[in-house]
Amino acid sequence: MPAPPAAALRPPSVVMQPRRMGAFHQTRLSFMRALLRDAAKEGWKFARTVWRVNKKGAGFAVYELREGARAYSLAVFCSDLPAEKRSDRVIAEEWDSVFTLCDGALTAEEAKEMRKDVLLQEAGRQRENQLVLSRANRSVRLFEHTADSLARGRQPKTSLMEEAGYLMRTTAVYANGKFGVADRERICGRAEMRAPFRAEMLAVWMFRVFAADIAEHLAFSRAPGAAAKLSAANRKRLGIGNATGLGMAPFLINHPQLLHKWMRAREIALARARAAEDDDTAREMFLREAKKAKAHAEQWRTDDKTQRQKITELQKDIARIIRRANRREKKTPQFWDLFYRWGEASLSLEGQEMLVSLMTEPRGDLVDGLAQEMSADESALFRVPGAQKVFAARRQLEKHYDWALEEDFSRAESRARFWYVSEEKMEPRLGECAREPGAELQLPLVVARDIREFHAALCAFDSRAPLAEFLLAQPQHRHSARRLNIARRCVYGELRGNLASARLLPTDMLRCKLSFFGATRFDPRSDRWLRVTMYQNAPQPGENCGGDDWAWASPGDCGE
Amino acid sequence: MRALSLNEIAATVGKAARGGGLSWGIAEETGSAARWLAARGLFAPAAFAEVLEERARLSPPLSRGEFAPRAGFAALCPLCLGALLCDCAEDIAAGDAAAMANNVAQPLLAAAFLHPAARTLKTGFALSWRGGGVVVFASSATVRGDVFADFAGTVRISVIPPPLSPPIKDGGGDCCLKDGDGRDAGSPGWRRLIKLAAKTMVPSTKQSRVRGAGAGLTDND
Numbered sequence: 001m002p003a004p005p006a007a008a009l010r011p012p013s014v015v016m017q018p019r020r021m022g023a024f025h026q027t028r029l030s031f032m033r034a035l036l037r038d039a040a041k042e043g044w045k046f047a048r049t050v051w052r053v054n055k056k057g058a059g060f061a062v063y064e065l066r067e068g069a070r071a072y073s074l075a076v077f078c079s080d081l082p083a084e085k086r087s088d089r090v091i092a093e094e095w096d097s098v099f100t101l102c103d104g105a106l107t108a109e110e111a112k113e114m115r116k117d118v119l120l121q122e123a124g125r126q127r128e129n130q131l132v133l134s135r136a137n138r139s140v141r142l143f144e145h146t147a148d149s150l151a152r153g154r155q156p157k158t159s160l161m162e163e164a165g166y167l168m169r170t171t172a173v174y175a176n177g178k179f180g181v182a183d184r185e186r187i188c189g190r191a192e193m194r195a196p197f198r199a200e201m202l203a204v205w206m207f208r209v210f211a212a213d214i215a216e217h218l219a220f221s222r223a224p225g226a227a228a229k230l231s232a233a234n235r236k237r238l239g240i241g242n243a244t245g246l247g248m249a250p251f252l253i254n255h256p257q258l259l260h261k262w263m264r265a266r267e268i269a270l271a272r273a274r275a276a277e278d279d280d281t282a283r284e285m286f287l288r289e290a291k292k293a294k295a296h297a298e299q300w301r302t303d304d305k306t307q308r309q310k311i312t313e314l315q316k317d318i319a320r321i322i323r324r325a326n327r328r329e330k331k332t333p334q335f336w337d338l339f340y341r342w343g344e345a346s347l348s349l350e351g352q353e354m355l356v357s358l359m360t361e362p363r364g365d366l367v368d369g370l371a372q373e374m375s376a377d378e379s380a381l382f383r384v385p386g387a388q389k390v391f392a393a394r395r396q397l398e399k400h401y402d403w404a405l406e407e408d409f410s411r412a413e414s415r416a417r418f419w420y421v422s423e424e425k426m427e428p429r430l431g432e433c434a435r436e437p438g439a440e441l442q443l444p445l446v447v448a449r450d451i452r453e454f455h456a457a458l459c460a461f462d463s464r465a466p467l468a469e470f471l472l473a474q475p476q477h478r479h480s481a482r483r484l485n486i487a488r489r490c491v492y493g494e495l496r497g498n499l500a501s502a503r504l505l506p507t508d509m510l511r512c513k514l515s516f517f518g519a520t521r522f523d524p525r526s527d528r529w530l531r532v533t534m535y536q537n538a539p540q541p542g543e544n545c546g547g548d549d550w551a552w553a554s555p556g557d558c559g560e
Numbered sequence: 561m562r563a564l565s566l567n568e569i570a571a572t573v574g575k576a577a578r579g580g581g582l583s584w585g586i587a588e589e590t591g592s593a594a595r596w597l598a599a600r601g602l603f604a605p606a607a608f609a610e611v612l613e614e615r616a617r618l619s620p621p622l623s624r625g626e627f628a629p630r631a632g633f634a635a636l637c638p639l640c641l642g643a644l645l646c647d648c649a650e651d652i653a654a655g656d657a658a659a660m661a662n663n664v665a666q667p668l669l670a671a672a673f674l675h676p677a678a679r680t681l682k683t684g685f686a687l688s689w690r691g692g693g694v695v696v697f698a699s700s701a702t703v704r705g706d707v708f709a710d711f712a713g714t715v716r717i718s719v720i721p722p723p724l725s726p727p728i729k730d731g732g733g734d735c736c737l738k739d740g741d742g743r744d745a746g747s748p749g750w751r752r753l754i755k756l757a758a759k760t761m762v763p764s765t766k767q768s769r770v771r772g773a774g775a776g777l778t779d780n781d
Binding site: 125128177178386424436438467 | 589
């Protein structure tokens with residue numbers, strides 16, 4: 001089938017700017033949404049198969065999802081954690097619940113056997129049949145209120161539910177071989193697991209059911225005769241929270257091939273939406289989604305002053321988008337392209353990227369297939385092209401890294417920071433060069449600076465020599481030589497920013513990645529970590545309501 | 561025994577290589593080579609640890625034309641040699657005569673660096689030494705004799721057409737790991753690699769714990 005018509009793609013010089021990437025919103029291509037579409041299409045079955053939890057909320061449960069002949073099981077171990085031990089952060093050591101997604105069905109006895117290692121999280125050795133390892137804490141704002149309300153036979157307050165957005169929030173979600181869980185190779189050949197981060201998305205979606213179940217369980221334990229169940233609408237209203245720290249930022253730099261695939265799919269989606277026909281159905285759907293987006297932006301809470309300003313601008317932008325979409329213009333083939341160009345000239349970055357999400361929303365037929373193209377075989381471009389001549393490498397570098405060569409490293413603020421791995425938790429952290437020790441151990445994440453040094457060294461070397469000879473003499477540039485070889489084929493692979501700069505906001509990178517996951521309600525808690533909500537207003541596993549129309553769906557939309 | 565995952569092996573060996581003083585680029589390839597070996601049951605953590613702990617005594621190759629240690633060094637570093645072999649794979653593939661390397665420590669490690677070249681050039685690379693050898697294809701290997709030799713005086717490098725029905729492993733030699741199972745997280749060799757990898761990490765201070773990880777606001781909500 002020939003590719004649908006498309007407008008020109010936005011160039012990397014526009015798209016790969018940290019500030020813009022930090023303004024991304026979820027789209028149809030986001031991994032949670034692709035998962036829900038597949039689940040609905042293939043009719044995945046879901047059941048709670050084990051529930052052994054005592055009155056205080058300690059014990060374990062198993063949930064099972066069946067996809068055709070295959071089963072995936074989520075084992076959850078929960079405790080009654082004292083409030084002072086509860087922390088959002090990866091540096092915590094105890095949690096309200098820990099969980100693991102396993103390949104295959106799991107009996108209660110098998111699950112029980114895993115308890116000790118799963119509780120240990122990073123400190124334990126996990127098993128090969130485990131696909132995901134994670135943990136979660138109860139929301140201080142909402143969980144107790146919910147359990148208490150239900151025990152009194154009432155539903156929790158809507159305003160509180162809207163403010164918090166979730167009953168429990170996860171911190172780290174580990175997969176792909178971490179701490180002994182299965183390598184991605186074990187599952188990436190399966191159609192249902194091919195998409196990036198699919199196992200992680202699935203585990204969190206299943207865990208969301210547990211978060212509601214445990215609140216109901218505690219309510220029934222407290223008032224066996226009087227307790228109410230959480231209504232289906234409220235179950236739908238509540239997502240799962242996630243607190244994300246710096247660890248995600250290096251990911252985007254360390255996986256240029258994957259980043260390219262994600263960004264390119266999103267850009268193609270926009271280009272197709274811009275070239276799509278101007279029909280009434282699309283206009284109506286666009287308008288409906290814009291209204292939902294507006295309601296969503298009004299519910300979006302944060303204590304972060306900068307983000308609050310951005311949200312205010314976004315609310316105004318969406319209002320302008322709605323006004324423009326309501327204008328009864330004559331149909332023209334360029335309607336959507338002109339709409340986008342208007343947005344580019346008139347809206348804030350948050351608004352422009354919201355327009356990208358909204359314009360692709362009515363275009364499932366043109367866009368959803370692109371979700372299949374968001375994985376990457378990263379070994380494909382791993383090899384350094386040693387036979388390439390120095391002059392050719394230099395020419396390519398000047399073409400693909402013009403932005404890096406223009407970066408000004410003379411000012412102190414552009415050399416202010418370094419990224420390193422902490423010995424304590426083996427997690428990435430950010431240090432101040434002037435005040436903290438350890439800069440000599442920094443990670444190779446300041447791409448612009450490394451590329452400039454690589455360029456200077458290439459210029460000073462025999463231009464007809466092969467790279468093999470250059471790299472034998474100067475092996476310190478080998479990492480950059482590999483990046484260059486990837487960059488020439490993956491134009492959306494490099495974030496065009498300086499990671500050593502005091503002005504760079506790591507949360508921009510986190511938000512970009514989280515938007516690809518499908519997270520919403522980004523709430524920066526500092527410049528280095530943020531909270532988000534996942535699966536809010538989404539259907540439950542095993543429920544079939546199209547799987548798609550959930551992003552900002554108002555409660556009651558799902559056939560209730 | 562809980563087996564190490566391939567990803568853990570690649571990540572830890574890569575960090576250990578960096579901790580052992582190699583450039584980031586070669587460290588990445590060292591991790592990838594370890595992963596490739598592990599997927600074929602050929603990963604001996606002690607062999608990597610040995611090379612990385614003894615790096616000061618090992619030399620990078622003299623030049624592109626001469627795969628031999630520099631004066632004053634006992635042996636070639638197999639990791640530096642491996643990276644260069646991979647870079648020169650087109651030349652090796654084009655030449656009829658076999659290339660040769662002298663005084664190579666842990667020659668199997670050098671061979672494992674060739675798997676990306678085997679993939680892009682769609683061919684196999686054979687490294688053979690007295691008493692043993694290995695043929696490296698993109699996703700399979702054939703081993704012969706003492707494949708885990710600590711040292712080889714002469715290593716011959718040649719090109720082999722890819723097998724018709726890969727993957728195959730083992731050409732009848734006695735292929736057994738001398739470090740117990742290479743994927744055992746409790747093995748002494750693995751512990752040595754963990755120690756080397758720790759050299760890339762910065763010890764925590766109170767400041768880094770709070771500032772560097774970016775807390776500052778209450779964690780609970």
